[in-house]
Amino acid sequence: MALSRLSTVHYGAIVGSSTHKPWEVGYAPRKSVAESLVVHLSDPKTKEELLILGTSNISTSNAYRNFELAEKFAPSSILLQTSPSFSKFCFGQWHSSEEFQNSLMKNGYYWDYIKRTHEGSGIKAAFFETRKALLSLWINTVMRTPKDIWRLFVPGLDTKLMLDLSTKLKVDIHYAGEDFNCSAMEMLYRETRMDTIYPYLKYYFGLNEGWEQEARNWQVLFRSHTTKALAEGHFNQDNVTWLVRFAEKMIPHQKKVIIDKKNEDIFWSIEKNMKGSKKLVLVNQWHMDGVQKLWRSYHGLEAPKKPMMSTHDLPLEEVQAWMRGKDYDRNVIEKRTGVPMAMPNSRENTSYWDENRSHYA
Known part of the structure; x- marks a missing residue:
């Protein structure tokens, strides 16, 4: 019988219930948030090891867990996703990421950050600031993000702990891939395709039902959870990957600057600047997959892909x-x-x- 007689509704109902197989049959289980924050890579030819630790910058429990893993790993060099000036603002002892980030704001790190990303004055600069404000308005209104979403982009307690660890172990410390530094703002400033109208039109008229339903699910989560609760309970590998892909659909040109270019900066800093055979990298979660993919490709360690067959799981x-x-x-x-x-x-x-x-x- 022709399979075309099946509507998508019935096909989905049958396949959804009959092909949800356990892991031994071929479907990997979802990773927890804790499992998603650690990627340990090794090159058997050069004996080089790379430990990628992910951070949301706001979770205190994840910060101490990353610190324990880093201590056990005993790296020969460490890379942090922040600016070299960060070390001037992180003296003292802190016991939570929120307290530490608040201290950064009070000590002037925020204003130093603004100064380093300021694009001057004039009509073009004012127009650029307007476009940024409209884009921020779209993110906050359409996705219903929490008010403290900015904490995801400000270095947290785990960044300070890694800096302290580098001093304790007397290893080299490197900085790369800061989210919104001068080069990123310059690229956004010169990006003529930074159209703030496009995301609105794309969201309301250009998304298919699957993406739209997922986006609405995220709106519910954003409205009902704090940023810290999201980071500790929902930002696993699958969800973070979805958010990155959603950004690629909605704001593709900005995503290339904010995520893809940063992935390349971090990767090349690992290869060109970091010394020793045991390298540790602390990056924001949305950069983990990109850095890992670049490292595997460069070292010839890409996992072999299985042949694609659209009906391999059709009962x-x-x-x-x-x-x-x-x-x-x-x-x-x-x-x-x-x-x-x-x-x-x-x-x-x-x-x-x-x-x-x-x-x-």
Whole structure:
């Protein structure tokens, strides 16, 4: 029987319930947030090891966990995703990421940050600031992000702990990939395709149902959770990857500057600047996959891809049995009522009318 008779609704219902296999059959389980924050890579040829630790900058528990993993790893060099001036603002002892970030604001790090990313004055600069404000308005209104979402982009307690660890172990410390530094702002400033109208039009008129439903689910999470709760309970590898892909759909040119270019900066700093065989990198979670992919490709360690087959998980026998049962029911009803049935791809046995004419007619 032709599989085209199945509507997408019925196909999804059957496949969704019958192909949700356990891990040993081929589907990997979702990683927890803690598992998603650690990637340990090694090159068997050069004996080089790379430990990538992810951070959301706001979780205190994840910060101390990253510190314990870093201590156990005993790196020969460390890379932090922040600016070299960060070390001037992080003296003292702190016990939570929020307290530490608040101290950075009070000690002048925020104003130093603004000064380093300021694009001057004039009409062009004012126009650029307006575009940034509109883009920020879109993110805050459409996605319903929490008010303290800015904490994801300001170095947190784990960055300070790694800086302290480098002093304790007397290893080299490197800085690369700061989210919004001068080069990033310059690229955004010169990006003529930074259209703030496009995200609105794309969201309301250009998303298919799947992306739209996922976005609405995130809106519910953003409205009902603080940024810290999201970081500790929902920012696993799958969800962060979805957010990165969503940014690529909605603001593709800005995503290249804010994420892709930073991935390259971090990777090349690892390869060109970091010394020793045990390298540790602390980056924001949305850079982990990109840095890992670049490192694997550069060292020739890309995982082999399986052949693509769109129907490899289609339960063909179950689908055909379902269709045979439906055809049998239709034939019985037609014999009893004498009325031909329409809508073969629906479970409802609807009488034949012109408005529901099917390819059976």
